[in-house]
Amino acid sequence: MNYRHAFHAGNFGDVLKHVVLLDLVAALHRKAAPLHLLDSHAGIGLYDLASAEAQRGGEYRLGVGAVLSDPAARRILPDYLAALRALNPELDDTGAGLRRYPGSPWLLQRSLRTEDRLTLCELHPEDVQTLKHNLGRDPRVSIHHRDGFEALRALTPPMPRRGLALIDPAFEDENEFATLTRTVQAMHRRWATGLLAIWYPIKDQRETDRWKRELAAPIAAATIAVELTVRPARESRQMNGSGLIIVNPPWQFDDALRPRLDFLKTRLAREAGAGARIETLVKAA
Structure with a gap:
């Protein structure tokens, strides 16, 4: 419970997670039926990039900063850029004016329609209070001070x-x-x-692949893994990339995501051997 995401907000893992998340929500919104969205480890929902925590590592500069420095981002990542501009009205086409970075709770709240619902869970006692402050009072949103894994078992379906x-x-x-x-x-x-999106870090690729197979083995639904590595994933002492396992991905989701993923690899790569892939773990029945 010591982890504080403020030190890592806007890094390459966040960028991948949020680009994929926005695509998933957009696909679900193609149908008018109401949605219930859950975020099991919500954090504080909104991050000040001028804070001491964000500035200490400056991870956002090689994450969201690298993406915004390319004018093509406006065309390739329109939903992501729209969210950043909504939060940073002074953001220009070079990336200048980026002051705040949205966490997934903020992005999910922004996506809600009238009949949709959002449940957020956060265990850290200070962070859950900050989360409530950052998201304001919204009758569509429920915020729980509880363990995310316990909440997922209790609140689903x-x-x-x-x-x-x-x-x-x-x-x-x-x-x-x-x-x-x-x-x-x-x-x-x-x-x-249920559409499940599970984010994970990639250190050693072989260990990550073994874990993915173990998780997916009993899943009786289409399941894919979306991965981005910024360097070859051979050094287990550092985070070399990240991914999301997606259970029940929307129809043709991988085709729509692929050009965005290729763009992110180009912008976020730190060494030769960076990679991006969409892997089928369980085929659709």
Whole structure:
């Protein structure tokens, strides 16, 4: 419970996560039926890039900053850029004017329609209070001070049943991958139609691939993994990339995402051997 995302806001992992998340929500909004969105490890929802925490590592400069420095971002990532501009009215085409970075709760709240619902969970006692302050009073949003894994088991299937769960733990516990695997598999048994988006760091690619196979083995629905590495993923002592496992991805989702993923690889690569891929873990029935 020591993890504070303020040190890492806007880094390459955030960029991938948020680009994919916005595409998923846009696909769900193609139908008028109400949605229930869940974020299991919400953080504070909104980040000040001028803060001491963000400035200490400056990770956003090689993440969102690198994306915004390319004029093509406006064409390739229109939803992502629209969200950043909504939060930073002075943002220009060079990336100047970026002052605040949205967390996934802010992006999800912004996407809500009248009948949609959003449930946010955060365990850190200070962060949950900041989250409530940052998102304001919105009758469509419920904020819980509770463990995200416990909440996912207790709150699914949600009402309405159509929806998405974003699962983005801190991975500060050595057993976190095992806990995540058990939680996702249990959720899928109870909520077979739910769209699940599970973010994960990539250190050693072989270990990551083994874990993905283990998680996906009992899943009885189409499942893909979207991955971006900024350097070859051979050094297990550092974060070399990140990915999202997506259970029940929208129809033709991978085709729509592929050009965005290729663009992100070009902008976010730090060494030769950076990569981007969309991998099928479970084929559609």
